[in-house]
Amino acid sequence: MAMQHRAPRGTADILPSDQKYWRYIEGKARDLSRRFGYSRLDTPVFEDSGLFVRSVGEGTDIVEKEMYTFLDRGGDSNTLRPEGTAPVCRAYLEHGMQNLPQPVRMYYFCPVFRYERPQAGRYREHHQFGVEALGVGDPSVDAEVVELAWSLVSSLGLADTSLMVNSIGDRECRPAYIDKLKEHYTRSKGQLCRDCLDRLDRNPLRLLDCKQASCQGLGMEAPRSVDHLCEGCQDHWDSFQRYLDTMGLPYRIDHHLVRGLDYYTRTVFEIQPKEEGGQSTILGGGRYDGLIEQIGGKPTPGIGFATGMERLVLNLKRQEVPVPDEPSPDYMVISAGDGARDAALDLAARMRRSGAGAILSTAGRALRGQLRQANALGVRYALILGDDEISRGEVTVRDMSSSEQEAVSVDSFLEKLDEGR
RNA sequence: GUGAGCGUAGCCAAGGGGUCCAAGGCGCCUGACUGUGGCUCAGGAGAUCGUGGGUUCGAAUCCCACCGCUCACCCCA
Numbered sequence: 491m492a493m494q495h496r497a498p499r500g501t502a503d504i505l506p507s508d509q510k511y512w513r514y515i516e517g518k519a520r521d522l523s524r525r526f527g528y529s530r531l532d533t534p535v536f537e538d539s540g541l542f543v544r545s546v547g548e549g550t551d552i553v554e555k556e557m558y559t560f561l562d563r564g565g566d567s568n569t570l571r572p573e574g575t576a577p578v579c580r581a582y583l584e585h586g587m588q589n590l591p592q593p594v595r596m597y598y599f600c601p602v603f604r605y606e607r608p609q610a611g612r613y614r615e616h617h618q619f620g621v622e623a624l625g626v627g628d629p630s631v632d633a634e635v636v637e638l639a640w641s642l643v644s645s646l647g648l649a650d651t652s653l654m655v656n657s658i659g660d661r662e663c664r665p666a667y668i669d670k671l672k673e674h675y676t677r678s679k680g681q682l683c684r685d686c687l688d689r690l691d692r693n694p695l696r697l698l699d700c701k702q703a704s705c706q707g708l709g710m711e712a713p714r715s716v717d718h719l720c721e722g723c724q725d726h727w728d729s730f731q732r733y734l735d736t737m738g739l740p741y742r743i744d745h746h747l748v749r750g751l752d753y754y755t756r757t758v759f760e761i762q763p764k765e766e767g768g769q770s771t772i773l774g775g776g777r778y779d780g781l782i783e784q785i786g787g788k789p790t791p792g793i794g795f796a797t798g799m800e801r802l803v804l805n806l807k808r809q810e811v812p813v814p815d816e817p818s819p820d821y822m823v824i825s826a827g828d829g830a831r832d833a834a835l836d837l838a839a840r841m842r843r844s845g846a847g848a849i850l851s852t853a854g855r856a857l858r859g860q861l862r863q864a865n866a867l868g869v870r871y872a873l874i875l876g877d878d879e880i881s882r883g884e885v886t887v888r889d890m891s892s893s894e895q896e897a898v899s900v901d902s903f904l905e906k907l908d909e910g911r
Numbered sequence: 912g913u914g915a916g917c918g919u920a921g922c923c924a925a926g927g928g929g930u931c932c933a934a935g936g937c938g939c940c941u942g943a944c945u946g947u948g949g950c951u952c953a954g955g956a957g958a959u960c961g962u963g964g965g966u967u968c969g970a971a972u973c974c975c976a977c978c979g980c981u982c983a984c985c986c987c988a
Contacts, residue, residue, distance in 0.1 A: 499979085499980090550986090551985075551986050551987080552986080552987080555986095556986080556987090573987095573988090574988095602988080604986090604987075606985090606987080607912080607913095607984095607985090608981090609981080609982060609983070609984095610981085610982065610983090611988080612987070612988085613988095617988090618988060619988095620988090685984085685985065688985095696986090749987090750986065750987060760988095769987075769988080771988065773988070774987080774988060795988095796988055797988060798987085798988030799988080800988080801988060802988090824947090826946045827946080855940095856941090856942090856945080856946090856947095857946050857948095858947060859941080860947085860948085861947050861949090862947095862948050862949080863948085864948065865949050866948085866949090872947085874947075877946090886947095888948090890948070891949095893947090893948085893949090
């Protein structure tokens with residue numbers, strides 16, 4: 491279609507017909523967050539570019555080629571938020587939340603921006619719901635966050651999802667592990683795909699989740715991060731699993747699970763649907779004990795996760811999960827004849843003032859057409875006003891499903907509306 | 912950034928050089944003795960056939976370029 495303007499590549503309008511999915515997810519996420527003691531935090535759509543460079547990591551794809559960065563008129567470099575965690579940590583520091591009872595539990599809904607080639611489940615602007623628990627490093631917090639994540643996905647009614655967890659160690663033990671990993675892959679360099687040759691020095695952890703058959707073979711025999719944890723990480727990992735067991739969460743350990751952002755430490759986890767699609771992960775998170783320090787705070791532990799709203803919607807639709815419709819008004823006010831237009835406007839206005847929902851039918855259409863409209867919009871009652879009704883101070887209330895109708899006085903109709911609430 | 916597929920009305924879609932100033936369906940609007948919907952019937956509006964160039968007497972149909980969309984890789988929610 492040749493159009494002057496269309497939504498930019500990788501962005502999308504969320505149409506009225508799709509809103510029910512979004513409101514459904516938001517409702518569940520908000521309720522759960524509250525139940526777990528999380529409070530909402532909103533941060534700006536853009537931040538100082540340095541925040542993301544320092545937190546997400548200089549060598550990551552996000553920072554290297556995916557950020558929407560612009561200079562403002564004052565010459566400052568700003569970046570449209572490419573992820574949600576760093577801004578939350580920034581806000582934690584900026585507002586002295588270290589002085590609140592720890593951990594500080596917060597959640598957010600926000601758009602995030604990454605300049606990538608769009609495909610199924612991946613967009614340049616997408617929306618995330620996420621939670622963060624800051625200030626406490628105890629593994630029980632990890633377990634709590636994972637439970638929240640799992641509860642969310644289950645409460646949405648998504649079936650056949652799996653919860654994968656892993657520990658990737660911390661600054662103390664990870665470097666040694668990565669050396670082992672490199673060693674392992676270097677020995678069989680010849681079998682590596684081109685991308686993996688690249689990963690070997692850029693991001694060795696990612697070698698583990700390469701999808702190429704030859705690399706996967708190597709991955710099977712690769713050293714596991716959980717076998718190379720330092721004492722602290724080992725204890726953390728053991729307790730974390732025990733807590734998950736205690737809560738009966740159906741997790742699986744995935745030794746190849748790593749996350750793409752530099753700031754992750756120890757616990758990492760993901761939830762994915764069973765069907766293997768390209769962009770399948772619907773939720774991902776982990777611990778980031780070094781992040782706050784990286785952006786200028788005192789060493790402060792933290793853990794959280796984010797979900798992709800678009801991916802959740804995609805899966806809700808795919809699985810045909812029944813999602814409640816958005817409520818719409820019960821009444822449409824119809825005027826038979828032009829003379830009744832004023833009375834119709836007046837009735838609709840009075841109904842709305844008393845809190846009821848009333849749609850005005852389109853002026854100038856025949857009664858038939860107006861009823862057709864009422865039918866198409868699915869309202870419960872049509873309120874018909876014509877000369878007859880007006881002269882008697884009445885309105886004809888037609889039940890659209892039973893086709894029964896009766897004339898009642900406008901006053902008593904409005905009174906009943908009031909009583910109804 | 913790389914690779915593949917696709918672009919005909921709001922949506923689905925036929926047509927693959929002349930009979931196409933483009934079929935059909937959904938949706939939308941109107942009407943069926945001028946106050947009554949959902950079914951049916953009739954009518955109507957809506958398309959620079961993605962854009963530009965080329966081949967040809969003639970192009971929605973063939974060729975080229977560009978743009979856009981989709982999917983996959985990379986990476987991630």
